Amino acid sequence: MTQVSLEELAKSAANCDRCELCRSRANVVFGEGDPETPMLLIGEGPGETEDATGRPFVGRAGALLDKALLENKIQRKHVYITNIIKCRATLVENGRVQNRPPRVDEINACRDWLLQQIGLIKPLVIVCIGGPSAKLLIHPTFAMTREHGVFFDTPYCPGGITAVLHPAYILRMQGNAFEQNYRYLVDDIAKARRRVIDIRKGTVQPPPAAKPEPPEELTLF
Ligand code: SF4
Numbered sequence: 001m002t003q004v005s006l007e008e009l010a011k012s013a014a015n016c017d018r019c020e021l022c023r024s025r026a027n028v029v030f031g032e033g034d035p036e037t038p039m040l041l042i043g044e045g046p047g048e049t050e051d052a053t054g055r056p057f058v059g060r061a062g063a064l065l066d067k068a069l070l071e072n073k074i075q076r077k078h079v080y081i082t083n084i085i086k087c088r089a090t091l092v093e094n095g096r097v098q099n100r101p102p103r104v105d106e107i108n109a110c111r112d113w114l115l116q117q118i119g120l121i122k123p124l125v126i127v128c129i130g131g132p133s134a135k136l137l138i139h140p141t142f143a144m145t146r147e148h149g150v151f152f153d154t155p156y157c158p159g160g161i162t163a164v165l166h167p168a169y170i171l172r173m174q175g176n177a178f179e180q181n182y183r184y185l186v187d188d189i190a191k192a193r194r195r196v197i198d199i200r201k202g203t204v205q206p207p208p209a210a211k212p213e214p215p216e217e218l219t220l221f
Contacts, residue, residue: 031082
């Protein structure tokens with residue numbers, strides 16, 4: 001069977017009704033960026049602005065992420081950004097629609113889209129954005145305060161997987177706390193960029209257990 005392109009996969013996902021989030025979403029936020037990038041960034045799920053625009057990591061958090069990437073001489077178009085789930089998970093509280101963490105059944109329903117994305121992009125490194133995606137993709141007790149920027153072996157790509165602080169979390173801080181945590185974000189992206197460079201130079205050998213598997217054979221969670 002001919003392998004589908006990322007574009008074709010996105011078109012299929014646009015009509016996905018594998019979980020009930022399809023009923024409340026405005027748009028499927030499939031992901032965007034360079035389909036041949038060495039660096040894949042994965043957040044938890046789309047929020048209000050992402051749902052409205054169909055694009056991942058837009059709004060203030062997206063702008064901060066873009067800034068941190070640019071400090072590392074990386075433009076958004078040079079990486080690929082997506083999420084664990086592709087549709088916004090919400091609840092209604094006091095008459096207002098709020099974001100909520102995705103449920104396990106929603107994550108499981110959506111995982112094949114992510115596995116296929118990983119299989120098609122074949123990144124050298126994966127960067128989880130925020131604790132929830134790190135807990136799902138790295139290990140369930142991932143502690144962002146002490147493990148951000150650390151590389152772990154993974155079956156999903158040869159260069160390993162790491163996690164950075166979520167820009168929305170950093171935006172809730174002020175003064176020195178903001179500066180310190182924003183610096184962590186920039187520095188952790190720098191580590192991922194350095195890892196890509198080192199792998200390409202051959203100065204870091206991919207761990208034997210980290211060879212990419214065909215998407216249908218991957219076990220994500
Ligand atoms: S969250 Fe994923 S599985 Fe659920 S409807 Fe959206 S694309 Fe489909």
